[in-house]
Amino acid sequence: MKETCEFEKWLEQIEEKIKELPVEEKLEIIAEEIYSRYDARVWFSEISGKRWSYIAGWGGYDPTPVHQVLLSPRYGMTIEEERIPEAEREALLSFLKRELST
Amino acid sequence: MSVKEWMGNIIKEEEDEKFLEGGKDFINDEEIEELLQKNRNPEPQKVRDIIAKSLSLERLEPEETATLLNVEDEDLWEEMYRAGGEIKRSVYGDRIVTFAPLYCSNFCVNSCLYCGFRRDNNLQKRHRLTLEEVRRETEILVSLGHKRLVVVYGEHPLSDADYIASTIQTIYDTKVGNGEIRRVNVNAAPMDISRYKILKEVGIGTFQVFQETYHHETYRQLHPSGIKSNYQWRLYALHRAQEAGIDDVAIGALFGLYDWKFEVMGLLYHTIDLEKHFAGVGPHTISFPRLEPAVNTPLVEETKYRVSDRDFKRLVTVIRLSVPYTGMILTAREPAHIRRDVIPVGCTQIDASTRIGIGAYSDNSNEQELERQQFQIGDSRSLDEVIRELAQMGYITSFCTADYRCGRTGKYFMDIAKKGKIHYFCIPNAILTFQEYLEDYASPQTKEIGEKVIQEHLSSLKDGIKPKVEEYLQRIKKGERDLRV
Numbered sequence: 001m002k003e004t005c006e007f008e009k010w011l012e013q014i015e016e017k018i019k020e021l022p023v024e025e026k027l028e029i030i031a032e033e034i035y036s037r038y039d040a041r042v043w044f045s046e047i048s049g050k051r052w053s054y055i056a057g058w059g060g061y062d063p064t065p066v067h068q069v070l071l072s073p074r075y076g077m078t079i080e081e082e083r084i085p086e087a088e089r090e091a092l093l094s095f096l097k098r099e100l101s102t
Numbered sequence: 103m104s105v106k107e108w109m110g111n112i113i114k115e116e117e118d119e120k121f122l123e124g125g126k127d128f129i130n131d132e133e134i135e136e137l138l139q140k141n142r143n144p145e146p147q148k149v150r151d152i153i154a155k156s157l158s159l160e161r162l163e164p165e166e167t168a169t170l171l172n173v174e175d176e177d178l179w180e181e182m183y184r185a186g187g188e189i190k191r192s193v194y195g196d197r198i199v200t201f202a203p204l205y206c207s208n209f210c211v212n213s214c215l216y217c218g219f220r221r222d223n224n225l226q227k228r229h230r231l232t233l234e235e236v237r238r239e240t241e242i243l244v245s246l247g248h249k250r251l252v253v254v255y256g257e258h259p260l261s262d263a264d265y266i267a268s269t270i271q272t273i274y275d276t277k278v279g280n281g282e283i284r285r286v287n288v289n290a291a292p293m294d295i296s297r298y299k300i301l302k303e304v305g306i307g308t309f310q311v312f313q314e315t316y317h318h319e320t321y322r323q324l325h326p327s328g329i330k331s332n333y334q335w336r337l338y339a340l341h342r343a344q345e346a347g348i349d350d351v352a353i354g355a356l357f358g359l360y361d362w363k364f365e366v367m368g369l370l371y372h373t374i375d376l377e378k379h380f381a382g383v384g385p386h387t388i389s390f391p392r393l394e395p396a397v398n399t400p401l402v403e404e405t406k407y408r409v410s411d412r413d414f415k416r417l418v419t420v421i422r423l424s425v426p427y428t429g430m431i432l433t434a435r436e437p438a439h440i441r442r443d444v445i446p447v448g449c450t451q452i453d454a455s456t457r458i459g460i461g462a463y464s465d466n467s468n469e470q471e472l473e474r475q476q477f478q479i480g481d482s483r484s485l486d487e488v489i490r491e492l493a494q495m496g497y498i499t500s501f502c503t504a505d506y507r508c509g510r511t512g513k514y515f516m517d518i519a520k521k522g523k524i525h526y527f528c529i530p531n532a533i534l535t536f537q538e539y540l541e542d543y544a545s546p547q548t549k550e551i552g553e554k555v556i557q558e559h560l561s562s563l564k565d566g567i568k569p570k571v572e573e574y575l576q577r578i579k580k581g582e583r584d585l586r587v
Contacts, residue, residue: 043509043514044509045508045509045511046347047305048302048303048304048305049271049274049303049304049305050274050284050285050305050506050507051305051306051307051506051507051511052506052507052508052509052511053347053349053506053509053511053512054349054509054510054511054512054513054514054515055509059509059510059514059517059518066508066586066587068508076509078508078509
């Protein structure tokens with residue numbers, strides 16, 4: 001229970017930090033936060049057809065198999081490895097989807 | 103809308119104004135001529151210092167490139183050829199990406215004196231592929247094993263952005279068995295930002311525009327009329343593309359129109375200007391086609407700037423050394439023996455099974471028909487033959503399209519390339535896509551040598567990635583496709 005509360009607090013802090021920011025800056029901050037918390041490098045892309053164009057986040061490190069997550073018809077996230085614990089993954093994705101739909 | 107009205111609505115000079123300095127573009131002809139003159143007969147040590155800089159994957163400055171272009175000593179050239187190969191290996195590994203061109207329309211409003219498509223060339227048979235014809239051409243290319251295309255169009259209202267977008271969508275929608283085209287690059291006329299946005303939406307790969315010649319006066323003489331007669335509109339075509347959000351762009355020059363050394367300098371200045379305006383993101387690739395015969399086009403025979411085979415190898419080498427981290431495309435304009443000789447100095451991409459007549463893939467003929475081609479090609483070998491030869495040379499053929507489908511594009515791609523790390527992704531993905539080709543399309547001979555090349559490259563992978571690639575290889579052999587890291 002304690003961990004869950006701490007996770008929700010973390011999301012709230014991010015939400016506060018990125019309020020009113022343009023989408024690319026938001027995503028830069030979110031990528032930093034995800035890295036600090038999970039040691040997982042993620043980057044965000046704008047999607048046009050098959051193309052995912054990089055817009056923010058981490059990149060340029062040793063390759064590991066990548067996982068791609070569709071966040072909205074327009075945006076996607078690529079994560080180098082699946083390091084986000086299952087218990088937090090769904091809430092984090094919901095948070096991201098919500099942020100990208102506003 | 104008439105063709106004339108359409109032409110009057112294309113150029114929007116205000117979109118380029120912010121890139122000009124004092125109203126001038128970034129090609130200063132006098133400065134380039136002066137640099138080439140000033141750096142003649144360079145000291146060997148100076149040349150070696152510049153080679154060392156290239157080997158550290160730093161882009162060269164114009165004076166340094168001018169110095170390399172002036173080398174005459176054959177031994178120094180040998181050192182430069184070796185350095186070019188070494189740079190390419192350190193950035194991209196021993197892999198060659200293959201693709202095929204698909205010419206969709208040869209209607210054109212321009213009058214480029216060297217081009218078979220030019221408006222007043224009455225011997226050129228004009229045709230614009232219908233979407234059904236595009237689908238048929240694509241099916242054939244997919245059945246050969248291709249995963250990447252470059253689509254090519256003349257500049258004409260019949261092949262405006264909406265038509266181009268429809269053809270690309272048709273290509274992406276075409277599937278044959280396990281196969282499909284995963285990346286469509288575009289070679290088309292310069293556009294305004296609103297038209298580029300139409301193309302961006304359908305998910306293009308790279309957008310390429312070649313300046314043909316960077317020399318202002320030569321450009322003026324060779325492009326007497328039409329939209330293309332506007333030098334600056336073409337020069338800033340890729341700046342506008344980047345403004346529209348197309349973050350992989352490609353430059354090139356047509357060698358044989360003016361002094362080849364000048365053109366190499368022009369390509370470097372173009373790279374520098376793109377990097378300056380777009381946070382270090384220069385061209386994704388550089389192309390260096392040589393002028394080839396075209397129907398009813400006497401200028402090709404008359405040019406005094408024809409580039410010899412020796413100079414061609416030299417110019418490719420200097421481009422490699424000048425922009426160490428950028429992809430370099432060697433096309434089937436060149437005959438097989440030249441490709442064999444030049445690939446090792448630093449090329450990263452080639453085309454194969456090339457047909458450039460409009461609708462030519464559906465004809466199933468090896469004969470070239472100049473009346474519906476822009477120029478004559480030199481290498482019409484099949485994809486399987488080319489791949490087999492590359493394997494014999496130790497190269498792994500890559501059909502990888504992973505980067506642009508997982509966000510490794512633009513600044514991200516360029517940052518990795520500049521650090522020399524692209525091969526960390528390229529080689530595993532080359533192995534996986536090559537295995538797909540061997541399973542689905544290769545002849546028995548190509549499969550035999552291809553499997554050996556895969557094993558060699560597999561053994562050189564880092565431990566972190568190797569088990570995953572081995573797992574994916576097994577899954578591909580069992581029928582899964584499009585696995586990538």
